[in-house]
Amino acid sequence: MNHPRSLREIVENGLCVGCGLCQSIAGGDRVEMTMVDPPGRLRPRIKTPLDDQTEQAILAGCPGALIDEPVVPGRHGADVKVDASFGPWHRVWKGHASDPEIHHMASSGGALTALGIFLLETNKVDFVLHVAASKEKPMRTERHLSFDRAQVLEGAGSRYGPSSPLIDFTEQLDKGKPFAVIGKPCDISGVHNMRKVDPRVDELVKYTMAFSCGTFADLQCSRWMLDRQGVPGGEDNLSLFRYRGYGCPGPTRAVTKDGQVFDEPYLEFWYGPHGWTHQFRCKICPDPTGEMTDISISDAWPGGGPTEEEWGGSCLFISRTLKGDALMQEAIDADVVTVDETDIAALHECQPHQAVKKDGMNARLQAIADEGGIGPVFRNVRLDEAAAQRDTEFHEQNRAGTRERIRKGVNRESLP
Numbered sequence: 001m002n003h004p005r006s007l008r009e010i011v012e013n014g015l016c017v018g019c020g021l022c023q024s025i026a027g028g029d030r031v032e033m034t035m036v037d038p039p040g041r042l043r044p045r046i047k048t049p050l051d052d053q054t055e056q057a058i059l060a061g062c063p064g065a066l067i068d069e070p071v072v073p074g075r076h077g078a079d080v081k082v083d084a085s086f087g088p089w090h091r092v093w094k095g096h097a098s099d100p101e102i103h104h105m106a107s108s109g110g111a112l113t114a115l116g117i118f119l120l121e122t123n124k125v126d127f128v129l130h131v132a133a134s135k136e137k138p139m140r141t142e143r144h145l146s147f148d149r150a151q152v153l154e155g156a157g158s159r160y161g162p163s164s165p166l167i168d169f170t171e172q173l174d175k176g177k178p179f180a181v182i183g184k185p186c187d188i189s190g191v192h193n194m195r196k197v198d199p200r201v202d203e204l205v206k207y208t209m210a211f212s213c214g215t216f217a218d219l220q221c222s223r224w225m226l227d228r229q230g231v232p233g234g235e236d237n238l239s240l241f242r243y244r245g246y247g248c249p250g251p252t253r254a255v256t257k258d259g260q261v262f263d264e265p266y267l268e269f270w271y272g273p274h275g276w277t278h279q280f281r282c283k284i285c286p287d288p289t290g291e292m293t294d295i296s297i298s299d300a301w302p303g304g305g306p307t308e309e310e311w312g313g314s315c316l317f318i319s320r321t322l323k324g325d326a327l328m329q330e331a332i333d334a335d336v337v338t339v340d341e342t343d344i345a346a347l348h349e350c351q352p353h354q355a356v357k358k359d360g361m362n363a364r365l366q367a368i369a370d371e372g373g374i375g376p377v378f379r380n381v382r383l384d385e386a387a388a389q390r391d392t393e394f395h396e397q398n399r400a401g402t403r404e405r406i407r408k409g410v411n412r413e414s415l416p
């Protein structure tokens with residue numbers, strides 16, 4: 001398979017996830033994240049031609065183009081277990097934040113919010129880099145820095161639209177302060193790619209955490225929700241837009257500037273009359289469950305989805321590194337989280353769609369090669385082991401499905 005040789009080729013071949021890291025690497029005067037709307041995706045705009053050194057630095061950091069997640073004894077420990085579909089793990093728990101306010105406001109169990117606050121309140125980090133709703137345009141999602149509990153809580157909940165949490169990642173390193181990063185698995189892969197490029201990442205990024213991620217919706221899907229619910233004045237008239245939280249999974253909620261509230265049930269947002277659209281790169285995501293993090297979190301819905309609104313509010317916690325396992329133990333001892341230990345079978349029960357994706361990845365990548373396309377570099381993500389769990393028919397279906405998508409051109413994008 002051919003691989004991208006420039007930022008332009010990353011975007012044009014549908015490999016960009018919109019993380020924003022290329023803007024941080026090149027500088028905002030040369031690359032600027034821009035909303036391409038419709039469909040509503042954040043993509044880099046090249047403002048001035050890039051020199052070869054910058055192109056190479058972007059190719060080395062970009063998680064759309066490169067994923068490399070080796071299991072390293074020093075980081076993971078000699079006794080780490082490795083599941084073919086879900087990656088390295090020490091222990092798995094089911095539970096939630098002990099604090100009822102966090103539990104209620106958060107996406108599912110409040111695991112990420114509770115652990116983020118715990119890191120700050122025990123002085124393990126000075127700040128947490130994650131995302132939150134824009135205050136000016138609440139349907140948009142922005143990079144968010146949290147230095148205290150209230151700020152971490154502002155970011156609680158799933159943001160199912162586009163976001164660029166790494167837009168100023170190297171500027172955060174320039175501060176010389178220890179911090180944690182919470183994001184999608186691909187955001188965290190960008191952080192990990194940077195470890196090889198910038199030694200300050202090892203020194204300053206103390207913890208990484210991600211949630212299990214099945215893709216996010218283009219911004220137009222949020223606009224369709226406003227249309228379906230008859231929200232007057234559209235996006236410009238919003239004082240709040242929340243996708244999830246305030247009771248698991250909680251409705252998608254739009255509140256107008258004069259206080260009118262419009263709710264749409266979780267399942268209707270995803271599977272309602274308009275359906276939803278998303279980027280091609282998520283179809284070839286080799287790590288939907290955050291395998292390279294210290295701790296990753298997923299919903300604990302048997303079968304992979306909620307069966308009714310207001311369903312529970314539990315997470316699965318997976319400690320993946322020695323550091324992540326120690327942090328979990330500390331959080332349990334401090335009663336920050338209320339959990340019961342289970343094991344990796346719970347991931348297979350609650351995230352079957354992610355196993356399907358991972359196990360079919362080799363076949364999907366093969367389809368890109370079949371079509372003479374340009375695809376990503378995926379190293380050390382255990383794709384052969386994952387594929388070996390499925391039969392020939394499964395792989396043929398994955399290969400044919402991806403070929404079909406490519407022939408329809410869903411992987412073709414233009415630079416803004």
Ligand SMILES: Cc1cc2nc3c(=O)[nH]c(=O)nc-3n(C[C@H](O)[C@H](O)[C@H](O)COP(=O)(O)OP(=O)(O)OC[C@H]3O[C@@H](n4cnc5c(N)ncnc54)[C@H](O)[C@@H]3O)c2cc1C
Pocket residue numbers: 105106107108109110111112113114116130131132141155156157158159160161162163165182183184187211212213214215216217245297298299300315351
């Ligand atoms: C795009 C997306 C896809 C998802 N897909 C799945 C899935 O396939 N399977 C599944 O089990 N669960 C999925 N989830 C839900 C996710 O698993 C839950 O958020 C998770 O259970 C964590 O719950 P929590 O209560 O600990 O999170 P919270 O305590 O509410 O914390 C959520 C944290 O994630 C950060 N965050 C939210 N949205 C984004 C974003 N778009 N980009 C970067 N950071 C963000 C917030 O800043 C916050 O720090 C998805 C969530 C999102 C945002």
Ligand code: SF4
Pocket residue numbers: 007010011015016017018019020021022023043044061062063064065
């Ligand atoms: S994935 Fe991130 S680093 Fe790569 S091109 Fe897109 S925004 Fe830039």
Ligand code: SF4
Pocket residue numbers: 017184185186187213214215216281282283285286287288
């Ligand atoms: S599915 Fe994978 S590539 Fe897509 S947003 Fe989620 S982590 Fe990123």
